[in-house]
Amino acid sequence: MASSRPTKTFTYTHPTLGPLTGLLSPDNVVQFRAIPYATIPRRFEQSVLVSDLSIEKERSELIYSMAKPHFTSSSASPQTLPSHEVSGGPFPGEESPWPMDEFKCLILQVNVPLATLEASENEKKLKDLPVLAYIHGGAFALGKIDDHHSTALMVQQSIIDNQPIISVSIQYRLGPLGFLNPPSSPQTNLALYDQRNALLWIQNFIAGFGGNPRNVTAFGESAGSMSICYHMLSSVPLFHRVILMSGILGPISSPMPKERAERMYEMLLQELEIQEKGEEGLERLRGVDVRKIVEAGERTNSTSQMWLPVQDEEWFGGHVTWDRIPSLLESCEWVNTVVLGGTGFEGITPLALAFALAMAPTSFTEAATEQLGHENAGKLFEAYGITPDMDPNQFLTPVMRWIGDVIFDGPTHMLARHLSTSSRKKVYRYNFDVRNPFPGQPLYQISHHWVDIYFVFKNYQFRFSSQKLKDISTQHARFWIDIANGKAPWNEYKEEGVVMIANERDGWTERTKEEDERITERNWRRCERLWEAYSGFKGQDDFIPFKMKSLEDKKLV
Missing domain, CATH: 3.40.50.1820 (Alpha/Beta hydrolase fold, catalytic domain)
Structure with missing residues (x-):
């Protein structure tokens, strides 16, 4: 502050x-x-x-x-x-x-x-x-x-x-x-x-x-x-432990094919009314005011066209597809500890809500069936309890769960499951269920995507109304400090599936995955069923779950 x-x-x-x-x-x-x-x-x-x-x-x-x-x-x-x-x-x-500056950022x-620093200067000895x-x-x-x-x-x-x-x-x-x-x-x-x-x-x-x-x-x-x-998928060793908060690569965020990258480049040129192609077009683009480039980039960013890294054999050492991510991350030899988790309701953001409101149960089920086929679409509908004739208000919660699972919870759960059974890495899993503590804000009292950012750094404690929230924030920072010091923050996530849970009532507490599902009605089997529904797209680098008829031009992020 x-x-x-x-x-x-x-x-x-x-x-x-x-x-x-x-x-x-x-x-x-x-x-x-x-x-x-x-x-x-x-x-x-x-x-x-x-x-x-x-x-x-x-x-x-x-x-x-x-x-x-x-x-x-x-x-x-x-x-x-x-x-x-x-x-x-x-x-x-x-x-x-x-202040913003593209060359000084x-x-x-x-x-x-x-x-x-004082000891280093006085004793000439670093720590x-x-x-x-x-x-x-x-x-x-x-x-x-x-x-x-x-x-x-x-x-x-x-x-x-x-x-x-x-x-x-x-x-x-x-x-x-x-x-x-x-x-x-x-x-x-x-x-x-x-x-x-x-x-x-x-x-x-x-x-x-x-x-x-x-x-x-x-x-x-x-x-x-x-x-x-992305760095774990490269061959350059840069760190030794990782803490992955609400962000594992999956169908939406894996490297995009060069063909899609070229389409986005052409779309940007069109937005800026640049007619030239090749090197001449690139030189014209270099001369455009940077604010116009940012604004044009916003207009070309959608659920089916996001700014992401592109397939690059020099970086990745081969072709990367969304379904191979868990095994590829496991093979990163220079990382020995993985901490991963997310928030209670990752599918809640203002833009995700607007995206969900743009759909109706009937249009969603029709689009999903067209995309996946009857059998796999049925797995998706079963996992989320979605039917074409359900009340639109009742539909919003499961469809936002689906959004959160596609982008965040699904990749996190599938990586945790893979590493806990197939890897020698130390794996620690958590879930941050603390809700937004700021009255009058659009997502107040929701454990939305990024809400943990208000806690882990301790920077928002001056806004918290209770000591309990401040204690949760302080312990959050302490856990990350423990990990940096090579200490076990809590029990490893192995076959028994011990998870550290944060909520307003209990603070930070350990539970087995089964205990947590019973207490919170959280159901990780939902993510597994979703991945089964997408099994027909394994090996494809241009699979975008949100690329459905009438939805692909909607903005989500």
Whole structure:
């Protein structure tokens, strides 16, 4: 949260990067803000990892940017500004609109215990602290480093608990700036390479802050979690443990075929009235105002055309399809621990509700039958209790469950089931059932997608009306800190299926999967039946469950 107190700073001489000035916020944590980890040669080209900050001009600009007030310390990737209507509004003192710059957005924030830096300077001895790296979500179209997502209070909590960590938050290019794949360009998946460069920067420089590059835990929510999965599908070892919050790759989010990427490129050119093709069209696109590109990218984004990474053998080592994701993630040898989970009702978002309202029981059952055939459509209808003649109000809940399962819960459950029976990795599963705590907001009292973001960082505690909610938030942060320190946060998810559950009544409690299903009426068999209904599309990289007649142009994310 922004503060009106005078800004305190601390200058630390990094053994490679030289003098860096950070903010003391809170007082025992130094936030090194807006550190550039890569440069962008020009629009729609891969970023280049920064090797040092030896150029005086770069360093002076860096020191200035990190000493600026709390909300003016960095530029985000150009994007459409999201609403704060679900989270209780902007934080006090928050700058709006935020600064955006497509060429200065590749930055990260490093949060270090003050005592670690002081000891390093006085004793010339670094501490080898565990590193917790955060990749933000936002449907690959939104997001930035800000006070809502700051990990500084997690570092403070780690100090209180006597198991200090260093945290790093990463920005990357979004929307068409990060995911457009022009057919005339050999460079693909720009945003993934941005993220890789940030994680390589951690490997190269975190030791100079007192961190251990051989002890990195990556965590992310939604698209941030999916990003981590994409890195696990590559051959470059970047972290050792992962925390996957509401975001495992599945039918909607697996790498899209190059043909679809080319269609999206052509759609963007049409939106911008660019007639030229090939390299000439790309050059015209490079000259368009960035805001127009972002707006055109919004118009081309729909349930059947999302900005996603594209199939790339150099990155993935082969062809990736949605049904192979669990076995491919299992084969990532350099990750030894997987924590995964989601919220109580992943299918609830304002856009998902609008998407559900656009359907009726009759049109949905007809479209699903046309897509899947009678037998497999019957499995879907049975799993969700959907009939063509049901009341439209009664229909909304199961169809939003279906939306949440297709994107989030289904991939999470299928990966958990696979890893718990077929892998040597340590697997820990959780479910966050705490509801939105902000009265007057559209999703108040619903455990919607991303509601856990209001808790894990501890940044929203000043808005919580009860100590119980604050305690849940603090314990959430502690669990993630335990994982970064290599500790078991709770019992592993094996055949007996122990799950950690968070809710307002009990706080955090362990249950078996069977106990949880009995208490909450949660039914994971529903996801298994859904995957059975989609079995006819195994091996296909262009299967989109929402691509149904009359639905495919609706926006969902």
